Amino acid sequence: MFRRLSMVLAAAPAKAFRVAVIPGDGIGKEVIPWGQKCLEAVQMYSGLRLQLVPLEAGYECFVKTGKSIPDATIQELSTCQGALFGAAATPSPAPFGYVSPVIDFRKRFNLYANVRPMKSVPVDTPAARSNVDMVVVRENTECLYVAREKFDLLNADRVAIAERQVSEAASLRI
Amino acid sequence: MKATSRLLIKIKGLRTTFRVGIIPGDGIGLEVVPWGQKILEAVSKNTPLTFELVPLEAGFNVFKKSGKSVPDETMKGLKSCDAALFGAAATPVTPPVGYVPPIVDIRQRCNLYAAVRPLVSVPLDKKPARPNVDMLVIRENTECLYVQKERWALDSNLGGKVAIAERHISEKASRRIARLAFTAARQRRSVKTRPPHVTIVHKANILPVTDGLFLECCRDVAKEFADIPFDDQLLDSFMYKVTANPAQYDVVVAPNTWGNVISNAIAPMVGGLGMVAGINQGGNLLVAEPVHGTPKHLENKGIANPIAAMRAAAMIVQRLAPTFDVEYFFEKAIQQVLMEGRILTPDLGGQSTGSELGELVMTRFLALLQLGSEQEGVFRDG
Numbered sequence: 001m002f003r004r005l006s007m008v009l010a011a012a013p014a015k016a017f018r019v020a021v022i023p024g025d026g027i028g029k030e031v032i033p034w035g036q037k038c039l040e041a042v043q044m045y046s047g048l049r050l051q052l053v054p055l056e057a058g059y060e061c062f063v064k065t066g067k068s069i070p071d072a073t074i075q076e077l078s079t080c081q082g083a084l085f086g087a088a089a090t091p092s093p094a095p096f097g098y099v100s101p102v103i104d105f106r107k108r109f110n111l112y113a114n115v116r117p118m119k120s121v122p123v124d125t126p127a128a129r130s131n132v133d134m135v136v137v138r139e140n141t142e143c144l145y146v147a148r149e150k151f152d153l154l155n156a157d158r159v160a161i162a163e164r165q166v167s168e169a170a171s172l173r174i
Numbered sequence: 175m176k177a178t179s180r181l182l183i184k185i186k187g188l189r190t191t192f193r194v195g196i197i198p199g200d201g202i203g204l205e206v207v208p209w210g211q212k213i214l215e216a217v218s219k220n221t222p223l224t225f226e227l228v229p230l231e232a233g234f235n236v237f238k239k240s241g242k243s244v245p246d247e248t249m250k251g252l253k254s255c256d257a258a259l260f261g262a263a264a265t266p267v268t269p270p271v272g273y274v275p276p277i278v279d280i281r282q283r284c285n286l287y288a289a290v291r292p293l294v295s296v297p298l299d300k301k302p303a304r305p306n307v308d309m310l311v312i313r314e315n316t317e318c319l320y321v322q323k324e325r326w327a328l329d330s331n332l333g334g335k336v337a338i339a340e341r342h343i344s345e346k347a348s349r350r351i352a353r354l355a356f357t358a359a360r361q362r363r364s365v366k367t368r369p370p371h372v373t374i375v376h377k378a379n380i381l382p383v384t385d386g387l388f389l390e391c392c393r394d395v396a397k398e399f400a401d402i403p404f405d406d407q408l409l410d411s412f413m414y415k416v417t418a419n420p421a422q423y424d425v426v427v428a429p430n431t432w433g434n435v436i437s438n439a440i441a442p443m444v445g446g447l448g449m450v451a452g453i454n455q456g457g458n459l460l461v462a463e464p465v466h467g468t469p470k471h472l473e474n475k476g477i478a479n480p481i482a483a484m485r486a487a488a489m490i491v492q493r494l495a496p497t498f499d500v501e502y503f504f505e506k507a508i509q510q511v512l513m514e515g516r517i518l519t520p521d522l523g524g525q526s527t528g529s530e531l532g533e534l535v536m537t538r539f540l541a542l543l544q545l546g547s548e549q550e551g552v553f554r555d556g
Contacts, residue, residue: 090379126304127417144341149383158345160384164319165327168334 016049020076020083024058024101028086035084053080057101059089069101074108106140113174114138139174142167191224192494195251195258199233199276201468202478203261209480209532210259210464210487213504216536220543223495228255232276234264243276249283257460257490261483262468277454280461281315287347287456288354289313291437291465296445297513300523304443306421308368310358311440313433314351315454317342320430343384343429348391355392355427356399363402368424372396372404375412375428375436388429409435416440437465445512448479448521451486453493460493462486479519480532481508503546507538 019039023032036052043050055073062068068088077083088101105111120132148163194214198207214225230248237243243263252258263276280286295307319341327336355372363370374392378385389406396404407415409432416423416436420443428436441450447466454461464482472478488504511517517534518524524531 094379094382125418129301144377145380147380149381151383154344158387160343160387162341162343162381162384164339164341165336166339167330167332167336169332172334 016051017082018051018053018080020053020055020080022055022057022073022083022085022101024086025060025089026087028058028088032084032086039084055083057085057088059091059098062095062098066097068099069104077105077109103145110141112139112141112170114140137174139170142170188495188497190222190495191226192257193226193228193255194490195228195230195248195255197230197232197248197258197260197276199261199468200235200264201262201470201473202466203233203263203468205476205478205528206464206480206483207259207261209528209536210483212532212536213484213487213539214259214491216540216543217491217498217500220540220547221498221500223491223498225491230258232260232263232280234266234273236276237270237273241272243274244279244283249280252280252284252459255459256494257462259483259487259490260461260463262464262466264468277461277463278320281454284459284461285316285457286454286459286461287314287316288351289315289433289437289452289454290354290358291450291452293437293440293444293450295443296449297509298445298522302442303445304420307423307440307444308366309420309423309440310362310425311433311437312351312355312358312425312427313437314347314428314430315456316430317344317347318430318432341381341384341431343388345387345391348388348429349395351427352392352395353398355425356395356402356404359402359425360399362425366424370402371424372402373412373423373426374404374406375409375426375432376406377409377432379408385429392427412436413439417443441465446479446521447482448519449481449485451482451489453486453489455493460490462489476527476529477520478528479521480528481535484532484535503542504539506542507535510538511535 021032021036021039023029039050039052042048053076055076057069057073059068061070083105085102085105090100091098094100114137116136116138118132118134118136120130121128142165144162144164146163146165148165150161152159152161196207196211198204211227214227217223218225228251230251232244232248234243236245258280260277260280265275266273269275289312291311291313293307293309293311295305296303319339321340321342323340323342325338327338330336352374359370359372374389376385376389378389392404392406396402409428412426413436417439420440426436437450437452438447441447444450447464450465452463452465454463464486466478466482485504485508488501491498491500511531511534512522515524517526517530519526519528519531
């Protein structure tokens, strides 16, 4: 497979892809280095050229700097073709001014689709199932995630109302 | 029944006659509700309890005939009943203007503010069945996205149509459902071996106002139940955990929409939708139903599993006359039938018809009832 890949890439002009590497919080910092090792291995054994760009984002970043996504991260990310993101801790309720990095990225870079392959693994745990091979495509911008909520007083009772938006444009697109 | 048992009833002043509406509805509801009815008739015949059955109409076919999915006569009949057994209603893909699904209509007009679904393991060995599951899902039954307040957005820079639905979460409904959940946890503690626990399921990280309110109300009510441990979990985290280890949960309480998703997702772990019954309650009426609805692929084939409808009937008896503990006999009959494995409908991995399965369950149930009635002390004290 790599032979095919390197043949294809050898024919194409050598282009470097910029890939951001954003470990984030908690176990993101443990596991992303292994993702990075995969990228480095692919680069070594194929004609693919990757420039890995380490960037910061997340709750720890927020505690340190007051911003969950520093301006430098946004600037650099805008020049990247891909990013490997680890995890962001989201305390519930979130502190005032805290924006979850993933939600910010979705909006800022119009990441309108969330695509998740779900495939069986040869593991025999109680919940594991065989022959599963599907991809879940989740619309990533609206529905209850438009974050439009308010309080109201209906018959002197406290009522909270959230808006759930579904648009023709987003539905056709997804 | 022994004379001493009848005397016991008189002394305790327990009520023994109840009115139960029978509403088959559409599709497989017409196949399975008669089996639930047989349960009520069997209890009437073999115990001091009497169930007056009141046949009532509701559903999509009734809507097509009369313009109302729940006719006025049905509503009137329901108001005179202590409980009702509801089968299923066909849901048209594009509901005609003015169509309200019958169970939603009944819920709203009879203030059935809670949907309570026991989910208990069955002795079936094949995946996705899971062992040691014994939980109660309590779903708020009146609001959330079910307030059915949708509209087209007038102003939008998105280009094309934009539709908005409102999701309502009120302090009143949230406190009410929380109280029911914690009370149920306390009641379960006296009959179950597992430690009591309430799990509050929400999405307050994304919906800090609506689900934030729900969570806050549940936590506040929890203070009145200091003996019941509780925690809260995000919906996605809960769905993951319940799939990985369903046995750890006791009582689960959730807003309407999440509650619907939760009970349907767990159903395959406890034998599937053909086995699960739920009770809609609040106010003075209990409406029990098999939760399966009427899937098109099961209609007119005679293979629909009647157990969920029979369980719904047993739940009615249990709630109206708890001293008799009919569920003890009914669940024992189910265990026997499933463990024998000789007669099972296709959803349970067998090749029998719904009637064959219903017949066998009735035979076992009657035998256990008659055995129980011959023994002293069939009435639990308190």
